[in-house]
Amino acid sequence: MGKNSTFNILFLGDIIGRPGRLLVAKYVTEQLASSQPPDLVIANVENAAHGYGVTSKVMHELQTAGVGVFSGGNHTFDKKEIFEIMDRYPTLLRPANYPPGTPGRGTCVVDINGFKFGFLNLLGRVFMEPLQSPFHTADELLPGLISECDAVMVDMHAEATAEKVAMGMYLDGRVAAVVGTHTHVQTADERILQNGTAYITDVGCCGPVNSVIGMDPKTVFRRMVQQLPTRLSIASGPAQLNGVRIEIDRETKKATSITRVMVNDDAFVASDEED
Ligand SMILES: [Fe+2]
Ligand SMILES: [Fe+2]
Numbered sequence: 142m143g144k145n146s147t148f149n150i151l152f153l154g155d156i157i158g159r160p161g162r163l164l165v166a167k168y169v170t171e172q173l174a175s176s177q178p179p180d181l182v183i184a185n186v187e188n189a190a191h192g193y194g195v196t197s198k199v200m201h202e203l204q205t206a207g208v209g210v211f212s213g214g215n216h217t218f219d220k221k222e223i224f225e226i227m228d229r230y231p232t233l234l235r236p237a238n239y240p241p242g243t244p245g246r247g248t249c250v251v252d253i254n255g256f257k258f259g260f261l262n263l264l265g266r267v268f269m270e271p272l273q274s275p276f277h278t279a280d281e282l283l284p285g286l287i288s289e290c291d292a293v294m295v296d297m298h299a300e301a302t303a304e305k306v307a308m309g310m311y312l313d314g315r316v317a318a319v320v321g322t323h324t325h326v327q328t329a330d331e332r333i334l335q336n337g338t339a340y341i342t343d344v345g346c347c348g349p350v351n352s353v354i355g356m357d358p359k360t361v362f363r364r365m366v367q368q369l370p371t372r373l374s375i376a377s378g379p380a381q382l383n384g385v386r387i388e389i390d391r392e393t394k395k396a397t398s399i400t401r402v403m404v405n406d407d408a409f410v411a412s413d414e415e416d
Contacts, residue, residue, distance in 0.1 A: 147388040148256050151179035155322055156189040157348025157355035160380040160410040165347050166206035168382050168404055173207045180253050182207050185322045187214035192375040194219030200230055212262045214298035214323055236264035238278040248282055250290055259290035265299020276311055292317040292389045299323055302342055309340040317389045317396045320344050325354035327383040331399045339396035345383025352376035377412045381405050
């Protein structure tokens with residue numbers, strides 16, 4: 142597939158703290174300099190600052206590395222400075238199905254050399270916060286986005302597998318791609334659905350590999366085994382990057398492929414300080 146006939150997306154799963162950010166910066170820099178560079182790099186950044194939200198420093202780091210769209214989730218609002226950061230980064234999103242009046246935005250449109258690409262961030266409701274239905278929010282927001290854009294992609298940030306599969310099926314044929322995030326574990330079900338939408342239940346995460354979905358096992362054991370209230374801290378050590386590459390045919394506007402990416406890095410990264 143030639144890079145000119147397709148619009149190529151690299152989507153990276155939840156970036157977790159410094160180990161995740163360093164590996165993402167290295168990988169994205171390499172990919173953008175390669176012979177088949179992605180046209181757009183998107184990442185879920187809800188855990189990028191020491192596991193909780195983003196800071197100015199973190200946003201600057203990731204934007205400098207080449208990330209163009211910053212998706213969110215249930216941790217987007219964890220840092221107090223998020224409101225001011227959202228004003229400065231128009232492609233930093235929070236889930237669109239928060240109540241009316243919530244600061245920030247759940248959609249964005251980027252123009253990459255004349256190709257207009259729309260993005261929608263949704264949050265699931267099963268075992269999560271009781272927000273407005275992500276299905277109804279998609280129905281409300283997608284017609285405008287689809288009419289304005291060459292292609293539209295959705296990040297369905299959700300806990301339950303079935304809710305994400307349902308969203309993929311519900312939007313099949315309406316958008317180019319639906320990807321799931323939040324569980325931090327990559328699923329092996331990537332495929333093009335019957336009506337042409339690229340889909341994966343969970344992209345996974347970019348973060349410390351010797352961890353419980355990014356967190357230091359010692360702190361997790363205190364919470365899960367001893368059942369004591371514990372502030373989780375993120376793990377140190379080598380990191381793994383999880384993502385997907387999606388190709389969209391520039392003529393038909395449909396996805397032609399979705400491919401999982403998993404990269405391991407042996408470098409030890411300490412992550413014992415706040416970002
Ligand atoms: Fe996450
Ligand atoms: Fe999450």
